[in-house]
Amino acid sequence: MSPPLIEVENLEAWYGRRRILHDVDFSVNAGEIRVIMGGSGSGKSTLLRHLLGLHKPRGGNIRLLGVDIAKASPRELLDVRRKIGVSFQGGALLTSMTVGENVALPLREHTTLDEHTIRIMSRLKLEVVNLGGFQELMPSQLSGGMIKRAALARAIVMDPKLLFFDEPSAGLDPVVSAELDELILRLRDALRMTIVVVTHELDSAFKIADTITVLDEGSILMTGTVAEVRAAPNERIQDLLNRRPREIVVDADAYLRRLTEERA
Numbered sequence: 001m002s003p004p005l006i007e008v009e010n011l012e013a014w015y016g017r018r019r020i021l022h023d024v025d026f027s028v029n030a031g032e033i034r035v036i037m038g039g040s041g042s043g044k045s046t047l048l049r050h051l052l053g054l055h056k057p058r059g060g061n062i063r064l065l066g067v068d069i070a071k072a073s074p075r076e077l078l079d080v081r082r083k084i085g086v087s088f089q090g091g092a093l094l095t096s097m098t099v100g101e102n103v104a105l106p107l108r109e110h111t112t113l114d115e116h117t118i119r120i121m122s123r124l125k126l127e128v129v130n131l132g133g134f135q136e137l138m139p140s141q142l143s144g145g146m147i148k149r150a151a152l153a154r155a156i157v158m159d160p161k162l163l164f165f166d167e168p169s170a171g172l173d174p175v176v177s178a179e180l181d182e183l184i185l186r187l188r189d190a191l192r193m194t195i196v197v198v199t200h201e202l203d204s205a206f207k208i209a210d211t212i213t214v215l216d217e218g219s220i221l222m223t224g225t226v227a228e229v230r231a232a233p234n235e236r237i238q239d240l241l242n243r244r245p246r247e248i249v250v251d252a253d254a255y256l257r258r259l260t261e262e263r264a
């Protein structure tokens with residue numbers, strides 16, 4: 001069996017004096033769709049930023065495609081980044097360029113391919129996401145779901161081994177969101193991509209995940225298959241699955257102390 005594409009050991013992440021992630025351990029194997037699930041503020045985006053090497057971990061290790069990203073040279077980091085696709089929340093297409101030009105951007109930036117090949121490759125990827133023939137439109141002429149799909153085409157235009165998708169369903173209606181789920185499954189099956197999806201949408205997570213990592217208050221409650229997560233006896237997991245709110249206990253003194261400490 002090939003080694004995991006992502007290996008995280010004992011990851012610890014801080015913002016200033018606040019510890020956000022601790023004891024985070026998990027790995028992602030080739031060909032799987034891993035969903036990282038957790039409530040608001042559980043640390044999903046922080047984890048994603050560390051996985052992508054945008055922040056250095058305060059403790060622990062992250063190996064991405066076999067490279068320890070905290071110790072990697074800028075050249076090694078660039079090499080790893082070229083093999084990774086990322087689709088962030090909001091899509092972030094450049095509004096002054098056509099859809100086709102947006103999708104072609106990574107090829108222009110990272111390769112020396114000629115114009116004709118770049119056009120063919122970006123058109124092919126637009127077809128993969130069901131946007132064949134839309135290359136000449138401007139992003140403002142697309143619906144929310146189409147923008148997400150165009151951003152996905154851009155994320156996969158370099159045929160990445162590993163694709164990160166942050167909150168695919170955010171801002172989409174259920175039907176469009178279900179279409180995007182189908183597309184993610186197709187990328188795994190047809191293009192054999194390994195995909196990490198960060199979401200708090202349970203329906204979507206259960207539909208697309210091979211495995212789920214459940215994050216809560218900065219640590220991992222469990223990693224398992226959909227069936228294992230659904231059947232987990234852990235009370236906090238069941239609260240998340242049944243959308244039961246956490247009991248909010250406010251310690252006003254501790255809150256004020258932290259505020260003044262953070263300002264000091």
Ligand SMILES: Nc1ncnc2c1ncn2[C@@H]1O[C@H](COP(=O)(O)OP(=O)(O)OP(=O)(O)O)[C@@H](O)[C@H]1O
Pocket residue numbers: 015020038039040041042043044045046047200
């Ligand atoms: N740049 C930052 N500086 C300081 N604290 C931050 C920063 N970004 C996030 N945090 C804090 O870290 C914690 C985890 O936030 P994070 O955005 O990773 O959670 P999340 O699970 O992605 O939440 P959501 O689903 O609401 O986006 C939160 O308490 C948040 O306030």
